[in-house]
Amino acid sequence: MRVFACPHCGAWVEFEDRRCLACDTHLAYALDRDEIVRSVRGLTCRYRSLISCNWVADPAPEAEGGCFSCRLTVERPDLEDPAAVSRLAIAEHAKRRVLRQLHHLRLPITPRHDDAGLGFALKVPGEGEQVLTGHADGLITINLTEASDPHREEVRISLGEPYRTMVGHMRHEVGHWYWQVLVDGTDLIDPFRALFGDERQDYGDALEAHYGDDAGTTDAEEHISGYATMHPWEDFGETFAHYLHIADSLETAAAVGLRVHGPTGVPYPLASSLHSEGLLDISDVPMTAVLAAWHGFALAANALNRSMGEPDLYPFVVTPAVAEKLDFVHDLVRRIR
Ligand SMILES: [Zn+2]
Ligand SMILES: [Zn+2]
Ligand SMILES: [Zn+2]
Incomplete structure (x- = not known):
């Protein structure tokens, strides 16, 4: 996420804020400009007070006074x-x-x-x-x-x-939608199957096997999470979610000017050093560079969390096999440009 400033006083405000803590200006988020603006009565989402939605109303009649998200x-x-x-x-x-x-x-x-x-x-x-x-x-x-x-x-x-988070659920589920829209029935289906497996295998059988007694037989090195081992669709959903986790976190790191200077010469397949800077837009660079940056940040963020007695922020390991799958998602996103 980028960093926002109050349109009146310039104080740091968050994406979710409805009011500036410094000057009390009422705020709204405008998706088309990706900007926090002054909230104008009558032009904010109809769900603003009910569920604290701070978005500007979508002018389309189908939105019925809601914002693009509530719509x-x-x-x-x-x-x-x-x-x-x-x-x-x-x-x-x-x-x-x-x-x-x-x-x-x-x-x-x-x-x-x-x-x-x-x-x-x-x-x-x-x-x-x-x-x-x-x-x-x-x-x-x-x-x-x-x-x-x-x-x-x-x-x-x-x-x-x-x-397990609500943001994680949303990212995983939209991954299924983008698989259907951007992969299924396109020239990417064969490369998809080569990496993730054949999605035509029976989903019900896979579900039963995953939660049944003979669970845990699949190779964890090839997948980002246990759930991803269940079926190629779930593998894609999980990989897509992780792509978005990494992209958002690196965007935030760049926006707030975070840098990591760790020791050099770390024997790790995806990063030769732990000198990392954030990336405002990960689609500008190859996935290898994204993951090299991410490796340093994930280690640093985990160390910070441990300082607070919290569990690791990113309790996952991106193996070379997972990196290839993330690269597939990266290509999908870059193709749209
Ligand atoms: Zn302000
Ligand atoms: Zn809304
Ligand atoms: Zn799923």
Whole structure:
């Protein structure tokens, strides 16, 4: 994420801010300019006070007074239920961050219309109802129970995952959408299969095998996470999410002027030294350079977190096989330019 300044006093303001802490100016975020602007009454998203959405309203009539992000939400829970609304707010917050990043990378975002395009169904399960987080033909369903920290942490521990966040869910699920739009049925499908495997293998069987007794037989060196080992689609979703994690973190590092000067001569396949600078736009450079920069930052960020007694910020290892898959995603993003 880039760094923003208050349009009135120039103080540092965050992407999420609705008010400048220094001068009290009311703020809004304009996606088309990627800028924090003065909020103008009547021109802000209709969900501003309900879920703290700080985006400028989308002028398209289909947006019905919502912003571009809220417009993509095609299903929301009962807005009279305060618990549901607070979970919706957390999910929408994560979604705005991810949408801003997709826009920054110039990935196509087509709002859902007539069962085509990208849309989000943000649901709180009713009594005895099961809501599965997932993607189907551009429609991303998020179980809003995941917005509850104790619940999400319990699931994370029970599945043995090192990382589980709402932003991570959004990045993974949009990855499935971009696979469908940018890979499926294109000349990239064979290179995809060569790297990730054949996605025509039965998904149900893969799911059963992953959660069944004979789980854990696949080669972890080839995948960024345990979940990625399940099926080529999930491998792509996980790889895509990591591409966005790395891109956003390096953008932030560049925006705030962070530099890492570690020891040189580190025997690591993806970086010969730990001298890293951030990258405002990772599509400008080859993936090898991105990963070399990222290696230094990931180590530095993990060390900072340990200083605070927190778990590692990036508890993953990018192996050479994973780097090749990230490079595939990088090419996809660069091809759009
Ligand atoms: Zn200000
Ligand atoms: Zn909004
Ligand atoms: Zn998935």
